Amino acid sequence: MIVVSIGGSVLFSDIKAERIAEYGKVFDEHSGKVAVVVGGGKLARKYIDALRSLGGNEALCDYMGIEITRINALLLAQSIKKAPKVIPRDFREAEILLKNYDVVVMGGTFPGHTTDATAALLAEYVNAEKLMIATNVEGVYSEDPRVNPEAKLFEKLSPEELVEIVYKSRISAGSKSVVDLLAAKVIERSKIPTLIFNGTVENLKKALRGEKVGTEII
Ligand code: UTP
16 A cells, blocks of 8 residues: 655646646556545635634634645546545545545545645555655755755655754744654654655656655655
8 A cells, every 4th residue: 555645736736637637547557555645735725824814723724724635635536537536534434445446535634734744644544555745846855945955855864864854944934844744753653664756747657666756765
């Protein structure tokens, strides 16, 4: 079993059916079980900002984000023939669906983190052999490459090193960490072999074939 996290910025910046179909095809063509967790993208951010302006607290904003990730999940599920058109609400529901389907798509689960952490927790829950995090940068850098263009891209890191990098980037203003801290901590505690890479269709295909792309966390 493989768990793939597809960041909202990778597939749902704007909603294009042809692009979603391209990703769906990759999962249909893969043999073996895959659980896919998708992010919220721009739409989630818009809704969260509006809710916050209306006085919604952060936990409620998280619930809003989760709803949007689930809407995105249904779109991707529709583009995958093998996948049920039902979006599990938690890991236990996902596990049940995975017994009957080769590919299951889900969104977020509960407040307090992003879908990278959802994917890491799901990988832990289903004892996945690998976690693949498709994002919008090439992998894990020594610093946020959008802030410092001199930042170094790592080929390989230990889970402990990932936690340290994520922790440091959280406290430097203006930078955004490549995965959230909870995701890094879950990867660390369960030693889940993880790949963090730029989620183009080509890279996703390579990653699913077992080829190395981005940064490997082992
Ligand atoms: P995302 O995973 O898309 O967050 O979830 P993001 O920070 O925008 O991720 P990138 O930039 O695409 O990688 C959208 C929002 O939904 C809530 C959070 O508020 C998150 O920011 N969410 C998502 C949860 O609270 N719990 C979840 O399990 C998933």
